Amino acid sequence: MSRSLSLAAYLAYARRTGKPGVAPDMPRPEGPLIWAHAVDAARADTLVHLAERLAQQRPGAHMVLTTSGPAPERLKAGGPVIWQPLPEDSIPAAEAFLDYWTPDIVLWTGGDLKPALLISADKADIPRYLVDADEPLLERPAWRWFPDMPRAVLGGFVTILARSEAAARVLRRYGAPESIVTVTGPFQEGTMALPYTHAEREELASLLRSRPIWLGAMIQVAELDTLLSAHRDTSRLAHRSLLIIVPDDLEDSPAIREVLDAQGWRYVVWSEGELPTETTQVILADTRGEMGLWYRLSPITFMGSSLVSGQYGRDPNEPAAHGSAILYGPNVGRYLNRYSRYAEAGAARIVRDTGTLAAAVQRLIAPDQAATMAHAAWDVASKGAAVTDSILDLLLDRLDLLEAKR
Incomplete structure (x- = not known):
């Protein structure tokens, strides 16, 4: 089997075996919407903080936050974050999720990449970013059976921010273009200095x-x-x-x-x-x-x-x-x-x-x-604040670009 057919085989399997999933019980908010995925509770908290800062600088912006586990404890009712469970990694589930939420940007943290979800975002022409790419979360045993998959998945990101040089080496080994990979350090929540007299x-x-x-x-x-x-x-x-x-x-x-x-x-x-x-x-x-x-x-x-x-x-x-x-x-x-x-x-x-x-x-x-x-x-x-600032700038710049095209 050729390298190009291996990815096609996986996606064909992901289309045949998947289900659309349960429809969300809330409407899509008006205005800019980021789909952000957190692989663990710490990154979920950090993404909530990022969404709050984004909403301060871009009123009306929201984030639909997906996790494999429960919703983050710090979510505020009426805040800029909507929590949803991560859809299964299948074409029907991905298409149903993207058709419903129509996100403007995909922001994926850490690793544990889901090929069907991410490549479906490419087909929907949604720019995606990988931040806080972490070495242990990037290794996927299944990729040995689909050797062209990591190149296709990683190559679809506009920008990849790596947590460490070790993570950057793994990314390059799997085929991520050198031009899109930057080592920034960990994506961790920081706090702005509080006011005082x-x-x-x-x-x-x-x-x-x-x-x-x-x-x-x-x-x-x-x-x-x-x-x-x-x-x-x-x-x-x-x-x-x-x-x-x-x-x-x-x-x-x-x-x-x-x-x-x-x-x-x-x-x-x-x-x-x-x-x-x-x-x-x-x-x-x-x-x-x-x-x-x-x-x-x-x-x-x-x-x-x-x-x-x-x-x-x-x-x-x-x-x-x-x-x-x-x-x-x-x-x-x-x-x-x-x-x-x-x-x-x-x-x-x-x-x-x-x-x-x-x-x-x-x-x-x-x-x-x-x-x-x-x-x-x-x-x-x-x-932590410096990395958050750089990610916030990426999102704001992309939203400005998308708005200019409309």
């Missing part, structure tokens, strides 16, 4: 001078005893230490004040306009929309909602984007991939109780220790 930051920095500061962000009442015990232990080593507490739920502020009063802490309440003095031990930052201020003031952040069971953690990208070292508890299931990424880079450290939290804070109040972790956190966050 410069004058407030300068005033507080002057009042606090060189005091050791650490932040407890998104704290549950059930975590408060651990947090305060760790702060008391730290204060014995560094008596000028200051803890900033941001409740996860502002309605918990009265309960937090009761605990602070009962334990005899000297504290100020930010929502009441109180400013810290030299003897203040705790700031209760019970307002919303000012995390940019607290992250900038605090070289160390403990991300709360992570010590007690039943919680799932909060987003570590926020402190990382502001150059803060990250501490976190074991219950971060919703953001596990992100915490793992920062931990592997030496930018985050897990704590489990008062002793481990106090030990971590005491180590990090040495400026060089916190600075090392904070720099690593910022480096990871900024690299």
Whole structure:
């Protein structure tokens, strides 16, 4: 059998054996639509973030996001992302999906390429992009039986962004044109710097001078005893230490004040306009929309909602984007991939109780220790943001080109 017939044989098989699938239960939104596929939960979260940024810059743009598993947890009702299960890799299923959604662009992440789906997009004249191409996800045993298939599938992409040089070598070995492959590093969600009031930051920095500061962000009442015990232990080593507490739920502020009063802490309440003095031990930052201020003031952040069971953690990208070292508890299931990424880079450290939290804070109040972790956190966050920016630019440029042709 010739090389050209092998691909034709696969596609013929994919046409005979496939079924159209179940029709979606929602209409296609008006305006530009990207079909994006995520091979895992981490990439799904990153694509949701990308869609939110795309919608900010191109109002009315939407993304239909497919996964082989369940819908991402962070999807927002009424947001720019519509989740759908990935159609089976057959011609009838691909044609039914593309006819219904009529996407303007296909954005495929990682690998695990589906030939019938992707080549059907070519036949529908839909430009497609492969981003975050990852070496282990590109190897497909079936390709040995259809040797011309990888060349046809990879050659149909407008651009391929590879996660590593190793991935780029695999792509070239399978026949991807050199001209369309670029090594960018991993596609990981980053976070834009949060707003803050410069004058407030300068005033507080002057009042606090060189005091050791650490932040407890998104704290549950059930975590408060651990947090305060760790702060008391730290204060014995560094008596000028200051803890900033941001409740996860502002309605918990009265309960937090009761605990602070009962334990005899000297504290100020930010929502009441109180400013810290030299003897203040705790700031209760019970307002919303000012995390940019607290992250900038605090070289160390403990991300709360992570010590007690039943919680799932909060987003570590926020402190990382502001150059803060990250501490976190074991219950971060919703953001596990992100915490793992920062931990592997030496930018985050897990704590489990008062002793481990106090030990971590005491180590990090040495400026060089916190600075090392904070720099690593910022480096990871900024690299992820740079790749996201480049992908966003690709999408916007292509949408501009498509709009100009209409």
